[in-house]
Amino acid sequence: MPESVLPPIRVLVVEDEPLAAEAHAVYVGRLAGFELVGTAGTGQDAFRRVAAAASAGVPIDLVLMDMNLPDSHGLDVSRRIRAAGLATDIIAITAVRDLENVRGAIAAGVVQYLIKPFTYSTFAAKLTSYRHFRRELNEQASVVTQSAVDHAFASLRAPADISRPKGLADSTLNAVVAYLQAQAAPVSASELMKPLGLSRVTARRYLEYLADLGLVLRAPRYGTPGRPENEYSWTNAR
């Protein structure tokens, strides 16, 4: 079953302060799987861009929305987007951190809430977890089970485990990546253990990590007796 490479997630940065806007834009550009489609400085402009993109057939997938805009509040813009029925997800970015705003953000269908100031790693964690969510939904042809839906919703939450190789050693990781890149055909965990001298458990752990990161594709291999074996292949995309 051919698994297509995912198109990048199209992002619009909404932020009135030029310096911050620039910073966010740079951050987005640094992340794999995201494509910056522009920045907007006002609520008006933001809504227009989102609506225009949707009707032009190249919808904006994600908006990084500052709450404090010169002409309106970010929540109002979010509500307008909702009211128009646009299928755009929104991550709120704000220095305001009172309860009412958080509640309001959730009620406006905001997917994540980032409090300024934040570090790049926090930012990256949020967006990565969003990418995770997108990928999981895309892997489903059609959502069939409650567990699949639960999984998708759960990956919208903020895990701190992104890009933090916990329990993984850099040297081993490098070896695995190098071997995968050299190999044209997909590789299974058992096939990895011999050439690299790793145990099955360890090999699988690294492959699984890379798959979660979206760097390798994972697909079950049928046809042999026994539980199906997952095979992993390096994605040359990007």
Next chain:
Amino acid sequence: MPESVLPPIRVLVVEDEPLAAEAHAVYVGRLAGFELVGTAGTGQDAFRRVAAAASAGVPIDLVLMDMNLPDSHGLDVSRRIRAAGLATDIIAITAVRDLENVRGAIAAGVVQYLIKPFTYSTFAAKLTSYRHFRRELNEQASVVTQSAVDHAFASLRAPADISRPKGLADSTLNAVVAYLQAQAAPVSASELMKPLGLSRVTARRYLEYLADLGLVLRAPRYGTPGRPENEYSWTNAR
């Protein structure tokens, strides 16, 4: 922290089928910390009730929204509530489980997505996790931290218990469903084994499962020698 100080979460059940509405109402009543404020049978009625309660100063906290309503779609009602800026959370309840609806639900700020039919324990798990979320937010003073917000979001979408029958793998199930949906003509178990690389036994097991769920139709195929072969076709129900 004493739980009794919290006011109950006020719930509105939106469901046009009287039997289901009654069942949901009973379920809500059985859960501690929730208070049923009524049921609505149409989208119009639902919106009116939510708006009226908000302006009367006794806002509805949570709506259990059926997606299939006689006068409009649940997502449209959700968008209207959003557009009005009402701080009400929504849990979607639906038998429809395609990708588009799930995406749309998230974009409409839906907090959880329950697939009908569900057991009481699934229902209870979803509402309990929502109650957790409410409590966490209420425990905060007016100023919140990033980690507190993260925590709240996480428990908002915490996965509940699941009940995919054992012996079936999600990835295989997805592959089968995807193939069935892509195929216009009915498919037999043997015909499924080649394109997906599955054995006949496995293919049949998944097809049989989907048939039991009512997602595919099963019919014997006559005219060929040998025992008649069952053919399965995706039901485009809805």
Next chain:
DNA sequence: CACGGTTGCGGTCATATTGTTCACGAGCCG
């Protein structure tokens, strides 16, 4: 027209092989 033979799928079971988890040990750093 009746009736046994042929055919090829339906259903079940044992088997194979991996995924997962857990406790433990080896190396490293302070």
Next chain:
DNA sequence: CGGCTCGTGAACAATATGACCGCAACCGTG
């Protein structure tokens, strides 16, 4: 020397496969 990190091996759970038998409809003969 103590604590932390990472890999290993073993035990257990999960899940597809192959083989086997029986069945239900076609297909011949009488």
